[in-house]
Amino acid sequence: MKKILVANRGEIAIRVMRTAKKMGIKTIAVYSEVDRHAPHVKFADEAVCIGPAPSSESYLKGDKIIEVAKSLNADGIHPGYGFLSENADFAELCEKNDIIFIGPRSKAIKMMGDKLAAKDAVKDYNIPMVPGVDHAVTDPDEAIKIAREIGLPILIKAAAGGGGKGMRIVEKEKDIENQMKRAISEATSAFGDGSVFVEKYVTSPRHIEIQIMADTHGNYLHFFERECSVQRRHQKVVEEAPSVILTPELREKMGQAAIDVARSCDYVGAGTVEFLMDADLNFYFLEMNTRLQVEHPVSELISGVDLVELQINVARGEALKMKQEDLKINGHALELRVYAEDPMNDFLPSVGNLETYQLPVGEDIRVDNGFEEGMDIPIYYDPMLSKLITYGKTRNEAIQLMIKAIDNYHIKGVQTTLPFGRFVCEHEAFISGNFDTHFVKNYYSPSLLESKHKAEAEIAAKIALKQYLKDQKLLRLPN
Template identity: 65%
Template sequence: MASIKKVLIANRGEIAVRVIRTCKERGIKTVSVYSTPDKMAPHVLAADESYHIGEAASAESYLRMDKLIEVCKESGADAVHPGYGFLSENAKFANLCEENGINFMGPTAYAIEMMGDKTKARELMAKTDVPFPPGTESAMDDVEAAKKIAKEIGYPVLIKAAAGGGGKGMRIVHDEKNFENSVKAARSEARSAFGDDRVFVEKYLEEPRHIEFQIFADKHGNVVHLFERECSVQRRHQKVIEEAPSAVLTDELRERMGKAACTVAKSCNYVGAGTVEFLVDKHLHFYFLEMNTRLQVEHPVTELITGLDLVSLQIDVAEGKELPFKQDDIKKNGHAIECRIYAEDPANNFLPSTGTLHRHRIPAGPGIRVDAGIEEGQDVSIHYDPMISKLCAYAKDRERAIERMLRALDEYEISGVRTTIPFCSYTLNHEKFREGKYDTHFVPNYFTPEKISDFTDIKLAAIVSSVLRLRNQQHKSNSKPSGDLVEESIWWKNRKATL
């Protein structure tokens, strides 16, 4: 297959900037697309060419397949990188690219369809030796029959949407009397979110940990894994903090899970970057959860511990090249942690906090990486995911990585919106996280808004006290406060309003 000359990034924000950077390093031209409110966004300014594709609503811009294909033809882009979200796991879009002679930098439409439908994926896993939680293999047609299965496997159980993800169309059911109502609620939410109301039942595991394996496959039948990421700190079934490697896996368990992840990829003739997600119970038994047929938000932690550029590998695979290594060649070194910095209010159930970033000063220093998709003075829009950036810390071991991340969180300066920074600091300081003894129930078990308030009030009081002390010193010397000091005081006044 010919070398890729120009890539259209069918996405926005930090992932679009991330892809553009690697393309530039490889001498590949880039094309960005943007909606009306994104016209001055970093991904637009970073690309070689940029095209307006519609209004703010995703359905009128980033989800417009016809418009994206049109821009490919107009710009001469011979490949599309879908990023994550939007059309990244849309089989129809992958097919449309192929029909128009455009290289889709992802798996085949068949693999997307098989793994995007959780019931089809479960049916496929039933033909392999990959374990998955007890439950219905297919979507439920008969509620009474499903209720019988739920009783057999034992409560609590999960009602889950067959299509989509992100915690939508999901209900935990603790007893039989709530089963039917939970099915109705899950179906309604799934229909609204995905246009597909099919749901299935599976056993709800005790003290589950969410551990995923990054896999890569080329077009020559080679499949490898790039080790695991622990993603158990979540709110609303969505990740906030990830780390690699996991603190709980033994070398023997890591090897078994890695092999299972590769088996999942081979079962659907997978090509490209993908992530196989597992649940691990308190007894360290693991079960297949789902496969995400794209690059993950948290891929930087894998890059940090392996030294690999996953976007560059995606380009290689899309060009038809063989993977440049075998499984035994891939080594993990050190420890990496990612904190997703969202414009959300942790004290108010993590609800989005939109507005203008009056101040956005990112941390720096050894072992710190920040992938940001928005700059100071720009707005966090109600129309898209409220992520401001991904903050990563890398060190030679887990303890040092935690301390480095805490230092970076302390340095991070944001005002204008509430953020998840205080929550991330609270979590990394928590003894259960420090000990690596946490699961997907960390937020409901250990976090309350009051603890965030106590944590931030102590920090804020110390900083305000320091500012006032400096002011008093300047007053005694009969000098005017410096401009920097005034600005700092104003900023902390703003920050207090947003914490």
């Protein structure tokens, strides 16, 4: 593989290109008109505009991307995450055009992309499942019957997608019909498929996921777990590896379960198997993401591997050189997704110009970044600016370094999740490890963040006044 096209934008495009360049592979960037001057365009060896700003007219145009790849003699296409990364038709289109899709085969993407098909595929491996049904439900009466069997609360969930869309938690039987209609409507709008299924809602859940890698020679590896329980609107904001609650025995059990999920669909490449864990440390299969995850850096830091490099090696037919026993957890890593969102206003997107944009630097601080000072935040895409990752020998070291890195990340012009990240890192529930996916609901409010800001500002003002008075006193002293 001498040249690859990266079918993405922002920080993930640059992340993939860095590894490709390290491996001596040329890179091609694709970009929309609004991204003409974006950093990923400058970073690549070649770059081609593929259409107007909306992703439906640019980054989601699979046929156009294939056309560019063929015209510039690309050997492979890396989809990053989002956009076409879990599009089975696009993976198939690459295969038909003799271009290597740096990801799983289309069959696995299709199977794991449908949550009901995924549940069906893994049932022969005795992987724990959340109580519920394994078929699409459209009749509210049937949903009520299921709820009576498995007990409330229940979760109504879109079969064809994720990201919190088409998902409803229902605590009372009288609300099932209305919430089901809303879930079906949202799922149809978001994924073009209104299929929903019903399962028991796990109270106080933790979101634990396992990073796996598989090659074409029948080798499967897992790179331990990530804790992704700090979320807003069912989407992750803070991730870490490893999890504070897993014992070595539980880690091994979950790792093997993740590998079995991968085996169930003849998986190839990097993937993530997601589990829910209840308060008694019982874990349940949730879904498989058939791509590189946003939070993959924390796994890289604790295991000492470059997952993108392994993806490329596997895609060109190489066997994984390491064995499971070679992999060991070393230290602790933390990631904060730096979104252009306002944590004081329900995390709504904050568009504007990056008047100031200065990244923190230092040992064990990594920033996977896609923006530069002076750039506007496009309204057309996910509002993530970068990922701030810190590493320490211990969890506490990683947390303290994250607080320091947040303080040295200077952004003006838009609101970001940086203050929220600091709030999380300083909260007793997070520090103790005693938290779940309800962290935001249970502990966070804009007024708490505001009062914290005020208290810090008052302390800073008192320190400054004390120093000023000290300086004045020194100036008045006779020579």
